Amino acid sequence: MPMTIALAGNPNAGKSTIFNALTGSQQHIGNYPGKTIERKEGLLHLPNQQEAVVVDLPGTYSLTSFSAEEIIAREFILEAKPTAVVAVVDAANLERNLYLVVQLLEIGIPLILALNMCDVATKRGIEIDRSSLSRQLGNVPIVPLVGSQSVGIDELKAELQQFTTPLEGPNPITFPPLLERERVALSNLIEAEAVLTQYPSHWVALKLLEGDTDLSTKVPASIQEATAQAIQRIVESANEDPDILIADSRYALIGLWIQSAVHRHADTTITISDRIDRVLTHPVWGIPLFLAMMWLVFQFTANVSAPYVDWVGGVIEGPITHRADALLTALHLNQLWVRSLVVDGVIAGVGNVLAFVPVLVCLFLALAVLEDSGYMARAALVMDRFMRKFGLHGKSFLPLVVGFGCSVPAVYATRTLENETDRKITAFLATFMSCGARLPVYVLFGAIFFGRSAGNFIFAMYFTGIGVAVLTSLLMTRFVFRGKEAFPLMLELPPYRIPRATNVFHEIRTRTASFLENAGTLILAASFIIWLFLSIPMRPSGSFADVEAGDSLYGNVAQVMAPVFQPAGFGDWRASGALISGFVAKEVVIASLGQTYVGGEDGPAMTESVSAGDDLKMVGISLGDATLLTLQETINIVPRSLNWVPNVDIPEVALVPTADEEEDTLLEGALADAFTPISALAFNIFILLYIPCMATVGAMRHEFGTRWMLAQVLYTLVIAWAAAVLVYQVGSLL
Amino acid sequence: MPNPKLSHCHEQEHGCTLASLCDGDILRSRQHLQASNHPSLPLCMATAGETVRLIRISAEGKLRKRLADLGISIGEPIRIMQNKGNGPLILAIKNDTRLGIGRDLARQLWVVTD
Numbered sequence: 034m035p036m037t038i039a040l041a042g043n044p045n046a047g048k049s050t051i052f053n054a055l056t057g058s059q060q061h062i063g064n065y066p067g068k069t070i071e072r073k074e075g076l077l078h079l080p081n082q083q084e085a086v087v088v089d090l091p092g093t094y095s096l097t098s099f100s101a102e103e104i105i106a107r108e109f110i111l112e113a114k115p116t117a118v119v120a121v122v123d124a125a126n127l128e129r130n131l132y133l134v135v136q137l138l139e140i141g142i143p144l145i146l147a148l149n150m151c152d153v154a155t156k157r158g159i160e161i162d163r164s165s166l167s168r169q170l171g172n173v174p175i176v177p178l179v180g181s182q183s184v185g186i187d188e189l190k191a192e193l194q195q196f197t198t199p200l201e202g203p204n205p206i207t208f209p210p211l212l213e214r215e216r217v218a219l220s221n222l223i224e225a226e227a228v229l230t231q232y233p234s235h236w237v238a239l240k241l242l243e244g245d246t247d248l249s250t251k252v253p254a255s256i257q258e259a260t261a262q263a264i265q266r267i268v269e270s271a272n273e274d275p276d277i278l279i280a281d282s283r284y285a286l287i288g289l290w291i292q293s294a295v296h297r298h299a300d301t302t303i304t305i306s307d308r309i310d311r312v313l314t315h316p317v318w319g320i321p322l323f324l325a326m327m328w329l330v331f332q333f334t335a336n337v338s339a340p341y342v343d344w345v346g347g348v349i350e351g352p353i354t355h356r357a358d359a360l361l362t363a364l365h366l367n368q369l370w371v372r373s374l375v376v377d378g379v380i381a382g383v384g385n386v387l388a389f390v391p392v393l394v395c396l397f398l399a400l401a402v403l404e405d406s407g408y409m410a411r412a413a414l415v416m417d418r419f420m421r422k423f424g425l426h427g428k429s430f431l432p433l434v435v436g437f438g439c440s441v442p443a444v445y446a447t448r449t450l451e452n453e454t455d456r457k458i459t460a461f462l463a464t465f466m467s468c469g470a471r472l473p474v475y476v477l478f479g480a481i482f483f484g485r486s487a488g489n490f491i492f493a494m495y496f497t498g499i500g501v502a503v504l505t506s507l508l509m510t511r512f513v514f515r516g517k518e519a520f521p522l523m524l525e526l527p528p529y530r531i532p533r534a535t536n537v538f539h540e541i542r543t544r545t546a547s548f549l550e551n552a553g554t555l556i557l558a559a560s561f562i563i564w565l566f567l568s569i570p571m572r573p574s575g576s577f578a579d580v581e582a583g584d585s586l587y588g589n590v591a592q593v594m595a596p597v598f599q600p601a602g603f604g605d606w607r608a609s610g611a612l613i614s615g616f617v618a619k620e621v622v623i624a625s626l627g628q629t630y631v632g633g634e635d636g637p638a639m640t641e642s643v644s645a646g647d648d649l650k651m652v653g654i655s656l657g658d659a660t661l662l663t664l665q666e667t668i669n670i671v672p673r674s675l676n677w678v679p680n681v682d683i684p685e686v687a688l689v690p691t692a693d694e695e696e697d698t699l700l701e702g703a704l705a706d707a708f709t710p711i712s713a714l715a716f717n718i719f720i721l722l723y724i725p726c727m728a729t730v731g732a733m734r735h736e737f738g739t740r741w742m743l744a745q746v747l748y749t750l751v752i753a754w755a756a757a758v759l760v761y762q763v764g765s766l767l
Numbered sequence: 768m769p770n771p772k773l774s775h776c777h778e779q780e781h782g783c784t785l786a787s788l789c790d791g792d793i794l795r796s797r798q799h800l801q802a803s804n805h806p807s808l809p810l811c812m813a814t815a816g817e818t819v820r821l822i823r824i825s826a827e828g829k830l831r832k833r834l835a836d837l838g839i840s841i842g843e844p845i846r847i848m849q850n851k852g853n854g855p856l857i858l859a860i861k862n863d864t865r866l867g868i869g870r871d872l873a874r875q876l877w878v879v880t881d
Contacts, residue, residue: 094836099829128861129838157863169786209790244828271794280835281793281842289786297862306865307848314867316854414855414867522855522869523833 036085038077038193039110041137042121043130044092044451045407045527047149049073050180051121052089053539055190060539062547065105070453073543079194080187088115096136097240098247101453110142111232117196119189121147124154124161124177125528128284128291135283138170138206140236145192146175152182153528158299166294171205181533204235208282211271215263216242222259228252242267243276306528310411319415325674326408327434330399332670334392335438335469340662341391344655349384352648359645370578373568377578382560385617386553389441389728393545396435396442400449401540403431405532409449410524417522423503424510426450427522429459433502436466437495440729441552443468444736445544454514457737458506461745464725465502467495470619474720477623481701482710490714498721501752552731559727563617566590582629587613601719601757602712602765612719618726623700630703661688711764715757722753797822797841805880810845811856811873818846819878826875834876838864845878 042048053060056075063072073089090109091102098104110118120137122130137144146167154161163175176192178185207213219238223229229237229251240248241260249257267275313322357375361367403409409428417427428450436443443463450456467475475494479487566587570580582588583606591610598604598612607629614625665688672683708716724730724746734742813819821843824831838860839845848865849857856873858866 095832097832097836099832126861126863129864132836132838159863171785203785205785207785207787209788209793211790211794271790273797276832277835277841278793280832281840282788284835284838284840284843285788285792286786289788293786302846302859307859310849310857310865314849314854314857316852319854410867414857417855417869418853520833521830521872522867523837523872524867525837526857526865526867528865 036083036116036193037113038085038087039113039115039118040087040089040121041106041110041118041133042090042092042147043094043123043133043525045126045525046092046121046123046130047180048089048092048121049539050533050536051119051147051149051178051186051189052087053536054180054183054186056087058539058542060543062543070102070105071448077190077193079190081194083194085116085193088113094133096133096140097243098245100451102451104247107140110137110140115142117143117145117193119145119147119193121149121180124148124151125157125159127154127159127161127295128287131287131290132283134170135206135287138173138204139239141204141233143196144170144173145189145196146170146173147185147189148175148177149180151177151185152179157304158297160296160298162294162296166290169205169290169294171203181530206286208239208279211267212242212275212278212282215267215275219256219259219263222256223252226253226256228256239279243279244274304528306407306526309529310526313408314411314414319411323412323415326403326412327431328674329670330403330431331434331438332666332673333399334395334435334442336666336670337663338391338395340659340666342388344659345387345391346384347655348652349380349387352652354380355648356645370568370576373578374564377567378561378564381564382557385560385728386549386556389439389548390545392439392442393445393548394541396446397541397544398537400446401537402532404449405530405536407527407529410526413524414522414526421522423506425459425462425506426452426455429455429462432459432463433466436463436468438469440464440466440468440725441732444729444732445548447736452520457741458509458514460733460736461509461741461748462502462506464729464745464749465498465505465722467498467721468619468725470726471721473620474622475717477701478704478708478713478717481705482708482713490717494717494721497718497756501722501756505748505752548732548735551735552728555731555734556728559731560617563587563614566613582610582625583607597754598719598757600762601715601754602761603708603716603719603757605707608707608716612723615720616724616727618728619720622720626704627700630707631699664688711761714764715761718760719753719757722749722756724749724753807877807879809874810847810876810878811850811870813847813850813878813880815847815850817880818844819880820844821876821878823877824875825877826872830872830875837866839866839876844881 040048040052052073052075055077059076061074063074064070065072070091075087075089077085077087079085088109090106093100093103093106096103096107096110098107109115118137120134122134134144134146148161148163151161163177167173167175174192174196176185176189178189180186208216216235216238219241220234223234223237229248237248237252241252241256242263244264249260252260264275267273267278271278312318315322354376357380358367358372361372361375366372403412409431412431413427415427416430420427420429429447431449432443432446435446440463443466444460447456447460447463450459471494472491475491476487479490483490567582567585568578568580569586570576570584571586571589572580572584588606588610591613592606594609594613595604595606598609603609607626610629611622611625615622665686669685672685675681675683704713725733730742730746733745807822810819810821821839821841824834824839824841826834834840839858843860846859847856848859850873853870855867855869858868860866
């Protein structure tokens with residue numbers, strides 16, 4: 034059986050750097066069953082060719098039962114019984130980091146201490162006597178590391194290789210007699226009654242005295258009774274709750290260790306990070322600086338990725354489709370329906386999934402940089418007071434901003450929130466932010482029905498989305514998550530650091546792979562189902578995959594659905610049909626309206642044959658163009674941001690000639706006849722609020738499971754319908 | 768800065784050199800602080816640059832426990848790094864840890880100036 038090694042440590046101790054250094058590229062990100070908490074696992078090759086599985090436990094400050102992360106971490110340690118637990122501690126923040134180490138020692142598990150960031154500690158004049166510290170901890174091996182430079186990784190591997198479970202010795206953690214007495218008595222009782230035998234009894238006793246809510250429900254009434262009496266005796270003699278006394282004892286013990294093992298050579302009361310914080314978290318300057326940072330992230334995910342998104346689309350529609358055609362012809366499989374299945378079903382479906390890769394790569398890059406640099410914690414600090422008014426968390430702001438670009442990365446951006454409930458609410462709300470795919474729909478209808486005030490119309494749509502999000506948040510915190518206490522802001526501000534390229538790269542790679550693996554399958558399936566609906570003929574005149582949209586199963590479903598939208602003013606089957614295809618991606622609504630109102634191409638047209646060489650050239654050239662365009666967009670963030678200032682008009686860089694947007698006047702005419710301004714408004718409101726596209730639904734399921742995904746689908750449908758009907762009915766009265 | 772609340776009570780337990788605590792280690796500082804003549808004030812009233820000592824937390828259960836996890840416990844010296852307007856406070860504890868806490872929470876932490 035391979036060794037299992039668990040990495041435990043505080044959130045900012047540099048655990049993931051060490052995890053990356055140990056496991057290299059062989060990593061897998063998943064979720065713990067039934068939880069949205071990330072489970073990272075990797076394979077480590079020891080110098081003697083032996084393999085070990087490394088599990089990166091969630092970063093925690095403690096091992097109580099107050100958060101899901103803590104329960105997961107401690108249950109893994111107690112139940113999976115890893116060969117060794119590597120406690121990663123920040124040498125430059127040793128005292129507080131040892132608080133978790135004490136709790137690991139309390140369990141009595143085989144432990145190795147990875148003393149990370151030794152370079153920072155040395156720079157600050159902190160000298161750690163490792164042999165003394167090791168002795169105090171009960172001869173725990175200590176490996177000094179600088180994870181960011183891979184210093185000490187080989188030593189850690191060597192230590193793991195020769196690691197043998199230590200002989201039973203006295204546990205280095207003893208509490209003051211006042212507590213220890215009760216703990217021993219309770220521990221003996223637990224052993225006598227053979228309760229929770231899978232856990233060490235002395236640990237269970239301690240947790241019970243601490244008032245652990247998880248374990249106290251798992252022990253029989255007799256022990257609950259004994260615990261209550263013990264707690265009462267302690268309170269009577271010390272005039273304080275045992276959990277506080279236990280915490281104080283841990284710190285007191287750490288104080289003794291530090292006194293004998295740590296020497297400070299320099300006075301580091303004000304660090305560079307403190308100086309930076311005077312600006313970045315300033316009560317006045319902090320907010321504009323934060324908003325500027327968010328603007329950059331938004332520009333980055335929305336604009337910089339766009340050329341690559343187009344490139345992926347172009348390659349799929351062009352070269353890949355051509356090659357597939359050529360292959361089908363060569364195999365004599367060029368019947369219409371086979372081609373339609375391959376091109377419109379499979380290739381288009383894969384395209385729908387891949388189109389998100391550039392966006393996600395950009396987002397994960399931005400997130401990793403913000404997180405790694407230490408700024409994310411400051412962002413939460415700066416925005417917390419404002420977001421709290423809406424029942425949200427300071428860190429909720431970022432996913433909501435990203436939502437204006439695309440809902441899929443917004444759902445993934447919620448990973449930066451620690452609390453599961455906050456994460457769920459934030460992702461739910463992020464989809465009400467008008468994403469980039471909804472904008473073309475607003476623009477089209479705005480131009481037709483609102484002429485000069487099209488701008489106001491578009492602004493009103495964005496504003497409605499925000500309004501519904503605020504309302505939903507208030508409803509949710511009041512009714513759905515009523516038990517959710519408004520936990521005051523309290524967070525660690527890690528020192529600023531230059532983000533590590535390898536960390537950022539690992540982050541992007543594993544997360545993107547995880548998206549493809551998990552959300553990809555659902556997006557693919559949904560694309561295929563929509564294709565199938567469009568292909569199944571409902572009239573004898575059509576044949577499979579060669580049928581007018583109106584005569585297909587899709588058209589029939591749309592006709593059945595249409596009356597539902599009558600009260601909202603768009604009971605036309607063509608409008609409701611567009612809503613079905615809008616589930617694929619919201620910009621598809623326009624294409625679908627065009628097809629049904631104006632009449633699209635007659636079935637999938639055979640493309641003229643293009644040589645493989647030309648295709649390859651096209652892939653290369655368009656990639657070059659996309660890169661150039663990305664560069665242009667990145668540079669233009671500067672003038673575009675500065676042009677917000679009145680009287681400033683800096684020209685934007687144009688590296689690539691802008692393509693003329695073709696005007697779809699036929700469609701505009703048809704829509705002008707089919708809708709009234711009021712029904713157009715109602716239709717757009719529905720587009721804004723109803724089910725986010727299938728890619729977002731896939732991401733929601735990936736992150737939060739099927740139930741939360743379904744809840745969102747249902748809620749958005751109901752609220753979209755209600756809002757559209759309200760707008761239409763009230764509007765018609767005026 | 769030596770911490771006055773720490774003292775070795777009985778180091779030679781089990782015949783080895785493991786440090787261990789006596790009741791006084793955790794109770795003495797508490798009693799000492801509470802008996803001190805300095806008037807206590809909520810943390811949000813302390814000024815930036817000052818070092819104060821925590822004597823009482825008027826918050827309950829989960830909150831107190833979370834504070835302890837992050838390193839805030841009774842008797843702990845706290846240096847105020849930032850305390851402006853209505854914004855959150857930034858604290859330095861155990862020399863190297865920086866914490867950001869909301870103003871509402873700072874109202875529940877009672878401290879004495881050293």
